[in-house]
Amino acid sequence: MILQFEPMMTEDCAKAVYDQVSSNWIGFGPRVKEFEDAIAKYVNVNNAIAVSSGTSALMVAMTALGIGLESEVVVPDYSFIAATNVVRFLKAKLILVDINRNTLCLDVERMKEACSKNNVDAVVFINHNGYVGQDLLKVVEYCRENDIKIMEDAACALGQWYNGKHAGTFGDIGCFSFSVPKVITTGQGGMIVTDDGDLALKCRKIIDQGSVTWRKDGYHVGVGLNFKFNEILAALGLAQLKNLDRIFAMRRTNYNRFINRGLNLHYYPAEINNGPWMNILLDVNAKKLMEKLAKHDIQSRMYYRPIHQSMGIFSYNYPEADRVYENTLYLPSSFSLKSEDIDYICEVIQNG
Ligand SMILES: Cc1ncc(COP(=O)(O)O)c(C=O)c1O
16 A cells, blocks of 8 residues: 555664663753754744644644634635644634645735735735745735735745745744644644744743743743653754754655656655655545545545635635635655655556
8 A cells, every 4th residue: 555644764763762762861951952952943033832732732823923713814725724723722713715726825916805805914825745935925015015924834844935034934934844744743743933032932931831930939920831841852853953964855755756757746846855745636526536546556535625615614715725625636655755656656546
C-alpha cells in the first residue's frame, strides 16, 4: 500500500527522545526554550512560543489579539476547521469568505467586500499548501490600511519564504502546527511567532495560568490556562529540524517528478522553492479517482469539506470552495515516496 502520508522519524529522532527521557527532565524547561529559539531564528522573528498543538497556537494567538464576544473575524471557507472553531469558541462573529481558485487561499477581492460590509477586527490568512505570495501581501496591505489585525495560520507552511520573508511573519502573529502530516512533526505541537513583544508576553501568560512569574511570586492576576509544550517533544522537534534540508529536497524531487509526468498539480510559484506541502491534483472527479486509486493500493484523500458545508450551512456563496472540494485530490506526499511509486501512481491515473 502506498500511503497518502507518513512522517520521517529517523534514528536521530528516536535517540533525541531517548536521551531526553533518560535525562529525567520531561516537563517544561530549557529544551523547549531551545526549540523556540531555533524556530525564531529559522523564520527570523523576535519571539516564538511553543504550545501543545497548532489549534492551541491559534486559540492563544487570537485571544492575545483581543478577539472575543463582540469581535468579527474573517476566515477562508476552505481549510481545516481549527481557525473557524477558535473563532466560534471565543464567541466572536465568524465571517466566511470564499477562496481564490489559483492560490486555494482567501480571495482578496471577496475579503475586501466582506470587510467593507462588516466591522471586521481580524482576518485569518491560511497559507494553504504552503502558499505565500502576492495575494498575502495584498491582504496585509488592506488590513494595515483599515486597522484590521492579521493572523496567519501557517500550520503547513514551515520553510516557505516570499521576498525574503517567512510564512507566518507577514501579519501581526502567525501559528505553526507540528501534528503528524506537517513539515516537521512532534506528534502534536504548535508554535506562535510574532515580532510584537507585547503580544508575545500576552501569549506567554495565556499558556501558563495567566502569569509569567507565578512560580516565583505566587500571583495569578491575569487569566490563563495550560497550553505549554514539553521537553520530550521539544527534543524531537529539534531533531526533526536537522532534517529540514532533506525533507525539502525530497518534496521538491517528488513534486517535479509528478509534474514532469504531466500531472496537473496545484500551481506552485517558482520563488517558493521548498516544494508544496502536499501533491494536490486539480480538476479531477476526486471521489471517483480516490476509489480507483484505492483499488490499486494507492491511498489518497479528499480535503476537508468547505467550512460552511461542514457546519451544516447550505449556501451558494462559496462556489470556489465547493468546486475545489469535489475536484481536487491529495495524492501520496510522503517524503519517503520512491520514484517508482510516483511512476506507478501516474500510470494508474493516466491509463489505469
Ligand atoms: C491549516 C491548519 N490549521 C490548523 C491546524 C491545526 O493543527 P493541530 O492539528 O496541530 O491542532 C491544521 C491541522 O491539520 C491545519 O491543517
